[in-house]
Amino acid sequence: MEYKDIIHRCFRCGYCKFTDDYQDINCPSYKKFSFETYSPGGRMWLIRAWLNKEMVTSPHYAEILYSCITCGNCKEHCVFTFKDELLNIFEAAKAELVSEGLVPPAVRDYFKAMSINGNPYKEPQDEKGKWAEGTNVQLYSDQEYLFYVGDVGSYDERGKKMARFVGNLLTEAGLSIGILGKGETSDGNDVKALGEKWLFQQLAEDNIRNFHEIGVKKIITLDPHAFNVFSQEYPSLGGNFEVWHYTQILNMLVKDKRIPLSDYEVKVTYHDPCYLGRHNHIYEAPREVLRCIPSLDLVEMVRNREDAFCCGGGGGNFFTDILGTGEESPNRVRVREACGTGADIIAVACPMCSKMLDDAVKAEGLEEKIKVQDIAEILYQAVAH
Amino acid sequence: MDKIYKALTDIVGPEYVSNDPEELFFYSSDQGTSEPRSPDFVVMPRSTEEVQQIVLLANEEKLPIVPMGGSLTLSGLCIPHRKGVILDLKRMSNILEVNEMSRYALVEAGVSQGALQSYLAINHPKLMHSVPDAPPANTIVGNVLIQGSGHLSQETGFHSEMLNGLEVVLPTGEICRIGSSALSAKWFARAPLPDLAGLFLGWFGTTGVVTKASIRLYPKPLKKDVLMFVTENPNHVPDIIYRVTRTKMAEDVNLFAQPKPDWAEGFQQTVINITGDSEDEMSFKRRLIRKSVEDYIKNKEGGFMLILPQMKPGLLEAPLRELTRFADVMKGGGFEYVGIIMATEDFPQAYYDTLEIAKKYRQKWSIMCRVIGRGHSMMFAYSWPFNRADVEDIKMARKALFESNISGLRNEGVIWKSELEGQRMMMEKMDPNTLKLLQKIKRTLDPNGIMNPGNWEVA
Numbered sequence: 058m059e060y061k062d063i064i065h066r067c068f069r070c071g072y073c074k075f076t077d078d079y080q081d082i083n084c085p086s087y088k089k090f091s092f093e094t095y096s097p098g099g100r101m102w103l104i105r106a107w108l109n110k111e112m113v114t115s116p117h118y119a120e121i122l123y124s125c126i127t128c129g130n131c132k133e134h135c136v137f138t139f140k141d142e143l144l145n146i147f148e149a150a151k152a153e154l155v156s157e158g159l160v161p162p163a164v165r166d167y168f169k170a171m172s173i174n175g176n177p178y179k180e181p182q183d184e185k186g187k188w189a190e191g192t193n194v195q196l197y198s199d200q201e202y203l204f205y206v207g208d209v210g211s212y213d214e215r216g217k218k219m220a221r222f223v224g225n226l227l228t229e230a231g232l233s234i235g236i237l238g239k240g241e242t243s244d245g246n247d248v249k250a251l252g253e254k255w256l257f258q259q260l261a262e263d264n265i266r267n268f269h270e271i272g273v274k275k276i277i278t279l280d281p282h283a284f285n286v287f288s289q290e291y292p293s294l295g296g297n298f299e300v301w302h303y304t305q306i307l308n309m310l311v312k313d314k315r316i317p318l319s320d321y322e323v324k325v326t327y328h329d330p331c332y333l334g335r336h337n338h339i340y341e342a343p344r345e346v347l348r349c350i351p352s353l354d355l356v357e358m359v360r361n362r363e364d365a366f367c368c369g370g371g372g373g374n375f376f377t378d379i380l381g382t383g384e385e386s387p388n389r390v391r392v393r394e395a396c397g398t399g400a401d402i403i404a405v406a407c408p409m410c411s412k413m414l415d416d417a418v419k420a421e422g423l424e425e426k427i428k429v430q431d432i433a434e435i436l437y438q439a440v441a442h
Numbered sequence: 443m444d445k446i447y448k449a450l451t452d453i454v455g456p457e458y459v460s461n462d463p464e465e466l467f468f469y470s471s472d473q474g475t476s477e478p479r480s481p482d483f484v485v486m487p488r489s490t491e492e493v494q495q496i497v498l499l500a501n502e503e504k505l506p507i508v509p510m511g512g513s514l515t516l517s518g519l520c521i522p523h524r525k526g527v528i529l530d531l532k533r534m535s536n537i538l539e540v541n542e543m544s545r546y547a548l549v550e551a552g553v554s555q556g557a558l559q560s561y562l563a564i565n566h567p568k569l570m571h572s573v574p575d576a577p578p579a580n581t582i583v584g585n586v587l588i589q590g591s592g593h594l595s596q597e598t599g600f601h602s603e604m605l606n607g608l609e610v611v612l613p614t615g616e617i618c619r620i621g622s623s624a625l626s627a628k629w630f631a632r633a634p635l636p637d638l639a640g641l642f643l644g645w646f647g648t649t650g651v652v653t654k655a656s657i658r659l660y661p662k663p664l665k666k667d668v669l670m671f672v673t674e675n676p677n678h679v680p681d682i683i684y685r686v687t688r689t690k691m692a693e694d695v696n697l698f699a700q701p702k703p704d705w706a707e708g709f710q711q712t713v714i715n716i717t718g719d720s721e722d723e724m725s726f727k728r729r730l731i732r733k734s735v736e737d738y739i740k741n742k743e744g745g746f747m748l749i750l751p752q753m754k755p756g757l758l759e760a761p762l763r764e765l766t767r768f769a770d771v772m773k774g775g776g777f778e779y780v781g782i783i784m785a786t787e788d789f790p791q792a793y794y795d796t797l798e799i800a801k802k803y804r805q806k807w808s809i810m811c812r813v814i815g816r817g818h819s820m821m822f823a824y825s826w827p828f829n830r831a832d833v834e835d836i837k838m839a840r841k842a843l844f845e846s847n848i849s850g851l852r853n854e855g856v857i858w859k860s861e862l863e864g865q866r867m868m869m870e871k872m873d874p875n876t877l878k879l880l881q882k883i884k885r886t887l888d889p890n891g892i893m894n895p896g897n898w899e900v901a
Contacts, residue, residue, distance in 0.1 A: 066774065070473075075579070081560075093469070093530070115463065137770050138770070
C-alpha cells in the first residue's frame with residue numbers, strides 16, 4: 058500500500074480531533090460514533106494493523122475507513138510533519154478495499170451507478186442540462202468561461218435551484234459563460250475520495266480531453282468538490298485550466314459594481330464548505346460577497362474557517378451515508394451550532410452542504426427559525442431588480 | 443459472553459458497546475512500549491448511573507473493569523491486563539459548574555483538558571486551570587488521579603493537590619462523594635474532613651471509577667513572558683532552581699536537555715515562565731529572577747539565552763505541541779518516558795544516569811523536568827523515542843525504560859504513573875507495613891478484585 062512507510066508514525070495524540078483551540082471535537086466521524094477507532098489516529102492504527110496482518114478486513118473495518126468524510130480537519134490540526142499525507146493515506150487504504158472488493162454496499166452501489174450511468178443518481182445523461190431551461194444560460198461554444206455544474210447541481214432539486222441562481226446572476230452581470238449540458242461528465246472528486254482511483258482517472262482524462270477539444274481555458278464551478286479536483290488533481294493529468302469557484306467570481310462582479318445591490322435586512326451565518334475552505338483555503342470570497350450586501354448582518358459560528366465543522370456531505374458520504382442519521386450526525390450538529398448564532402439564514406457555497414443542512418433543519422424541527430440558502434440566492438434577493 | 447454483551451447494551455445502548463476486533467485491537471494498547479492485551483468489551487457510558495450498573499454487573503460476573511480517560515499516560519495504565527471491560531469515559535463530557543467567585547470547576551470524567559481550557563477562555567476569561575503538557579485530549583479527572591502536573595504546578599503543586607472533591611463509583615457499586623460535596627451543594631474544598639480522596643489518587647483506577655471531580659481554578663494574568671537560563675554544568679541546576687523559585691516570581695519552571703542540535707549538547711536549559719497584570723509587574727519579576735542567578739553570569743557559568751520573538755508563542759503555549767512532536771523525532775512515532783518524582787538536589791545524578799543509559803542502548807534521549815511546588819520536588823522525565831516499526835528498537839527502548847526506573851529509585855525518587863514493572867519495583871522497595879496497608883485497603887474496597895487488575899498487585 059502507498060504510504061506504508063509513514064503509517065507507524067502516528068502517535069494517536071489526538072490533536073487531529075479538535076479545533077485549533079480545542080473547544081470541540083471537530084472530526085465528524087469521531088463526534089458521531091465516539092469510539093477511538095473512528096478518530097484519525099484510530100484509522101491510522103487500524104490500517105497499520107491490517108498491513109501487519111494483525112487484523113483482517115471486515116465490514117466494520119470498511120465502515121470505519123469510509124466514515125472518514127475527508128473534511129480535512131485532521132490534516133489541519135495534526136502536529137506532525139506527515140500531516141499533509143493523512144487524507145492520502147485514508148484514500149489509499151480505501152483503494153485497497155476497492156481492489157479487494159470489500160467496500161460497504163453503499164459505496165459499491167455508488168461506484169456501480171457512476172460506471173453505468175455516469176452519475177450517482179442513475180439519471181439519464183440527457184437530463185443533465187435541464188436545470189438551465191428557462192434561464193439565459195447557453196450551451197458552451199466559445200464563451201470565456203465554462204460553467205461546470207456537476208452531478209448535484211444537475212440532478213438534485215436544491216442543487217438545480219442553486220445552479221439557476223448562479224447561472225442567472227452570472228449572465229445578468231454580462232459574464233460570458235456556457236455549460237456542457239448533457240455533455241457534462243462527472244468531475245470524479247468523490248470517486249477519488251472513495252478510493253476508486255482507476256475510475257477517477259478515466260473520468261478525469263475524459264473531462265480533460267473534452268475540455269481541450271472544445272477549447273475550454275477557464276472554468277467556474279458550482280461545486281467546491283469539482284473546484285478542488287480541477288485545481289488540485291487535474292493538472293498532474295495534463296488538465297491545466299484557470300479554475301474559479303462561483304463565489305470568487307461573484308465577489309469580483311459585486312466589487313466591480315456589475316451586480317447592483319439594494320438593502321437586504323437579514324442575519325446570516327456562513328458555513329465553510331470543507332473543499333473550498335480547508336482544502337483550498339478560500340475563506341474570504343464568500344464572506345466578502347455577503348458583506349457587500351447593504352444591511353446584511355454577517356455573524357460567525359464559533360467554529361469557522363479552518364475550524365469549521367463539516368456538514369457530513371464530503372468524501373462521498375453525501376451519496377453513501379455511511380455516517381447515518383441521528384442527533385450526533387454532522388449536519389444536525391452544525392445546524393444547531395448555526396441556530397445558536399441567532400441567524401435567519403445559513404449561507405452555503407456548495408450544493409451538497411445546501412442539501413445536507415436543509416435536511417438537518419427539517420430533522421431538528423427548526424424550519425421556523427432558520428433556513429438554508431446559497432450565496433447566489435441570498436445575493437439574488439439583494440439585487441436591485 | 444453473549445449474556446454480558448446483552449447486559450451491557452441494555453445499560454448504555456448497543457451503539458456504545460463493542461466487541462468487534464477493531465475496537466478490541468485499538469483499546470488493547472497505548473502509545474508506549476507496554477505489551478498489548480485485548481479487552482473483551484469496550485463500553486462508553488454516559489452517566490454515573492450507567493457506570494454504577496456496569497460495576498454491579500462486573501461484580502456479578504467477576505469481570506475486570508479498566509476505567510479510561512484520555513489514555514495518554516504512555517505507560518499502559520489502561521491496558522486490560524486481565525481482559526474484561528474498558529470503560530471509555532469520554533462521553534461523560536459535561537462541564538457541570540464553574541464557580542467564578544470561589545474559583546473551581548466541576549467536571550465529568552470525560553472532560554478533556556482542551557475542552558475546559560477553551561470553555562474557560564470563552565466563558566470565564568479571568569480564570570484558568572493548570573494545563574499539563576500532554577496532548578489536549580487527556581482528561582482533567584484522569585490527570586488528577588495519576589497525580590499529574592502542569593503549568594501551575596511550580597506554584598501550587600501536583601494536580602491532585604488542586605482537587606476539591608470527587609464523585610466515585612466504588613468497586614462494589616455505591617456512589618460516594620468526597621470533600622465538601624459530601625455534605626454541601628458546593629465543591630470548594632477537601633478539608634476539614636478525613637481526606638478520603640487519597641483512596642483514589644495514584645491508585646490507577648484500582649479502587650473505583652471516579653465520575654466527577656472539582657478542581658481549583660486560578661486567576662488568569664493578562665501578560666506572560668519566558669526567560670531561558672542556560673548552564674552547561676548539570677551540578678549547578680539544583681541551585682539555579684533553588685534561587686529562581688526562592689524569588690516566588692516564576693509561574694512555571696521547566697528544565698530541558700537533549701543532544702540535538704549539536705551545538706546545544708550539554709546545555710541545561712531552565713525555562714522560566716513569568717506572568718503578570720502589568721508591564722511594571724513583569725519588569726519587576728524579570729529583574730528579580732535575573733538577579734537571583736547573576737552570580738552564575740558573573741562567573742561565566744551560565745547566562746540567559748536570546749529568545750527571538752517568533753520563538754516565544756511556541757514556548758508559552760499550553761500544552762506545548764513541541765513536546766508531542768518529540769514522539770516522531772526519529773520518524774518512528776514512538777515515545778515513552780519514565781517520570782520520576784524526586785528531590786531537586788538529585789537532578790545531576792539522574793542526568794548522568796540518562797546519558798549512561800542512552801549510551802548503553804544507543805537510544806536518542808531527552809530530559810524534561812518540571813519543578814513542583816516551588817522546588818519541593820521535580821518531575822524528571824527520562825524520555826526515550828523509538829521507532830514503532832522496528833521491533834529491535836522497541837526492545838531497546840524497553841530496556842532503557844527499565845534502567846530508568848532503576849535509576850529513579852536508586853536516586854531516591856518515586857516512579858510517576860508507573861507501568862507494571864515499575865510498580866513491582868516500588869512495591870519491592872516499599873516499607874512492608876505500607877504495602878500491607880495498601881493491600882488491606884484494596885481488598886476492603888474491591889473484594890472481587892475487578893478494578894484494573896494487574897496494577898498495584900503483589901506478585
